[in-house]
Amino acid sequence: MSENNINITLDVWRQDGPADKGRFETYEAKEISTDSSFLEMLDVVNERLIDDEKMPITFESDCREGICGTCSLMINGQAHGPNKGQATCQLHMRTFKNGDHITVEPFRAKSFPIIKDLAVSRAAMDKIQHAGGYITVSTGSAPDANLTPVPKEAADMAFDAAACIGCGACVAACPNSAAQLFTSAKVQHLNLLPQGQSERWMRVEQMVDTMEDYFGTCTNHGECYEACPKEISLDFIAFMNRDYVKAKIKNRKLAGQN
C-alpha cells in the first residue's frame, strides 16, 4: 500500500426504495487515496460493487465544489461530516486515518423522505421558497440598478444570508427537524434589502407559516449552525422571529409611512 493510501470500513445505509425498511451494510474500502474526496471514495466503492455485480450505493451530488447543495450524508452522525464550514463534497479522505470505521447515513428528517439508499427528497424546502422567496418585479420593470444606493453594511449582511446553498443540513442536524436556519436565511436575504421592503411583512408570514406546515419546531439547540456548510448565523433566526411578530401586528395598509 502506498503511503498515501488508507483502508477504511464503511457502514452504509441501504434502502431499496421509499417503502423499504432499510439496513446497514458493511464495505471494506481498501487502498483509498487520501487525496481523493469523500465522494470520490464512494465512487471507487461503487465501481468495485459494479465489478462484483452488486448494486452500487445511490447518493446525490453535482457541483462537487460546495455550492449547489445537492450532496448530503450524515457521516459518523454529523451532517456533511466532521469539518466545520464544509459540504460533504469538500471533505477529503486525508481527514481520516487508516483503519477508521465510518458510518454513512442519509439526511434523516420527517420532511425528507428517503428515495433510495442515501438519496432523500428535499422538495419541502422549495415549498417555503414558493410561498414568498421573491421580490415582485416582472422582467423589464426594474429601475436603473444604481437608483437606490444600498448601504454596504446592509448589502453585506443580506449577502451573508444569501450564501445559503439550500442543502438541508440544518434540518438534518436538528433534533426537531426544524428548518429555521434555512428559512431565516431566505427571508432575511430579501427582508434586509431596500428592494425587499414592500413585501417584507407578507413574505415573512407566508414563508414561516409554510415552514411550519412541513417542518418541526425550533427549540434553540443551535445544531443547525454547527452543521451548516456556509456557517449561516443564528442571528438570522432572531431577525426572522422579530419580523414575524411585527408582521402579525402590523397594519400593512400603513406600511408606506414606515
Next chain:
Amino acid sequence: MTATMEPSTKVTSPRLDSKVPETDDIANMWENHKFSMKLVNPNNKRKFTVIVVGTGLAGSSAAATLAELGYNVKAFTFHDSPRRAHSIAAQGGINAAKNYQNDGDSVHRLFYDTVKGGDYRSREANVHRLAEVSVNIIDQATAQGVPFARDYGGLLDNRSFGGAQVSRTFYARGQTGQQLLLGAYSALNRQIESGGVEMHNRKEMLDLVVKDGHTAGIVTRDLLTGEVESHSAHAVVLATGGYGNVYYLSTNAMMCNVTAAWRAHRKGAFFANPCYTQIHPTCIPASDDHQSKLTLMSESLRNDGRIWVPTEFDDSRMAKDIPEGERDYYLERKYPAFGNLVPRDVASRNAKTVVDEGRGVGPLKNGVFLDFADAIARDGAETIKAKYGNLFDMYQNITGENPYERPMRIYPATHYTMGGLWVDYHLMTTVPGTYAIGEANFSDHGANRLGASALMQGLADGYFVLPYTIGDYLADKLGDGIVPTDDPVFKEAEAQVADQTNKWLSVNGTKSPEHYHRELGKIVWDRIGMARDQNGLEKAQDEIASLEEEFKTNVRVMGDNTSMNTELEKVGRVADFFELAKLKARDALVRNESCGGHFRVESQTEEGEALRDDENFSHSAAWEWHDESTEQTKHEEQLEFKHVKLSQRSYK
C-alpha cells in the same frame, strides 16, 4: 498586425436562414426589429403552451418571463430543484456595458470586445443585441435582490476581467452564479406559486417530438419512478447547458450533459461548431485516476502569481530546492509584454507544451507552478491573504498543500463550450418552434468566450430576447391546438425511449458507464483538446468508434427501471457523448484553421499563435443529422463583419 478580409465568394446554405434584419444600422437593428415582429396580444398568450427544458440561468429566466407575459409554461429539470443547475457554480462575474466606472465603456465597446474575443467567428447582429440588453440584466437582477458587490457609497462595484480594458464586470463575492440563479429562481418561484409555471423537477427530457415539420413537444422520463411521459406544447425551449463533460474531466458539474440538445439534433436541429471548446488555464490538476471533476481557480490569481516549470526534464525536486537559474518562467520569457496575463488559450497551450515536454510538476508531473513567493515578499502575506484568502484555502483543502509556503500547481481544464445548437437571430433552431438558449446554443461567443460573458448571455436570452422573438412564431399559430399526447408521434417516441432503456438494462456487460465515459474523455482530451492535428483527429475518429462499439456491447447497467437509478441515467448520457465526440472530431478536422479555442497545429503564426484563415473559414459550421449509419452533412453560414475590423492577435 492587421489583415482585412477579401469579400468572400462563399455562400450560406439555404437551410440556414439567420433572419438577421437587412440593415446596416446595427445600433438600432434590434429596436426596429422588435417593432416589426408579430405580437401575440395579452389575452391570447394564455392560449399557448410553451415548454422550457432546463432551469439554469437561461431556463429559469425564460420560464419566469414567459409566464409573466401570460403564456402557459411547463418547465423541466432533471435536478431536484431549479436552484441546483450548473449555473450556480459560476464564480467570477457578469459583464454589462453600464459604464458606471466612467472609464469609456459602451454598448459598442462590449460588442466589439466580444466579437474580437470570439476571434471573429460569431454573428455580429446577435452580439450587438447581447451588449445592448446587458444593462437591463443588471437592473433586473438588482431589483430581484441579487446582492452584487457595492462600494461604501452604496453603489455597485465593478472589476475588470480578461480581454477587456474597462471595468464592466459585476460580481457577488465568489458566487455570482449562485446569486444570479437565486434571483432567476425567485422569479420562477413567484410564477410557480401563482400557477403560471407548472414545474417538473427530476424529469429528464429524452426526446423532442416533431410533427409535420413543426415542434409538438417532448418525451420525459421520471427519474424517481422510471415513468415515460409525453408533454405537448406549441413551442419548446431548450436551456440545457453545455457539453464540456464530453471530456469526462472538466470544471462542469457532474451531471452536465448533451442529451437534450443531442436528441433535438437527431430530430432535425443542426448542431453548430462542436469543435469550439474553452479550456481554462488555472485549474487544480488531477490527483489520480479516480478524479471525478476538476476545480477552477479564479483567473485573478495570475495577476500576482508567476507561472514556471523547471528547466530540467523530469525534475523531482521540491520547488524551493530549485534555484532561480534552473526555473523557466516561460510565459514571461515568450510574451514579455503580457507575461503571465496572456489570454486563456495562450496560457493553456503553453502549459500543455511544457508538460508534454516532460517538465511538468507534482506527483503525476501533470501541472505547472503558480508561485506567489515574490508577491508575498513584495506585498506581505497579509495583503495576499486579503486578496486571495478564500482561493488559497480552497486549494489547500483540495490538495493538502499550503500555497503560502509552496507554489500552487495548476493545469488547464475544459470549462465552457461555445458550440451548440445552431439558432437564428430569433434563437430558433432549424426545427420550427424549437428554440435553444444559454450555453446550449452556439450563438454569441464565436470560437472563444470572454470571462463573465456566459452569465450575461444566458440571462439576455432568457429575460430579454426569447420572450419577444417567440411571439413572432406563435402569432401564426393562434387557434391551432397542441398535438394531443396520444397522437402516434408521441406514442412512437415514448416507445422508443422505453425500448432504449430496456436495451441498456439487458446488455449485461462487464464495465460501468462511468468507465466508458472516462475512457472516452481521455481520447477526446488527448486528440481534440488544446492542440489538434490532422493525424490525431483521424485517429480520434477510429478510436472513438471502436470504443463506442465496445461500450454498446459491454456496458453493465445495474438495477431496474422503476426506481431511482443513476447508472441508467448515466448510460444514455454517455451514449450521446459518444456520438457528439465523433462529430466534434470531424468538425475539428474540416476546420483546417486555428481560431479562438480551436488550435490546429498546422495553422499557426511563426510565434506559435492561432492563425485564422478568414478566406476559407469565416463561417459557422452547422451539421445536419440523417441517421445512425449516415454521416452528418455540413452546412455553412457565412459570417460578415461590417462593424468590426478583423485583426490577428499578438501578445508579444
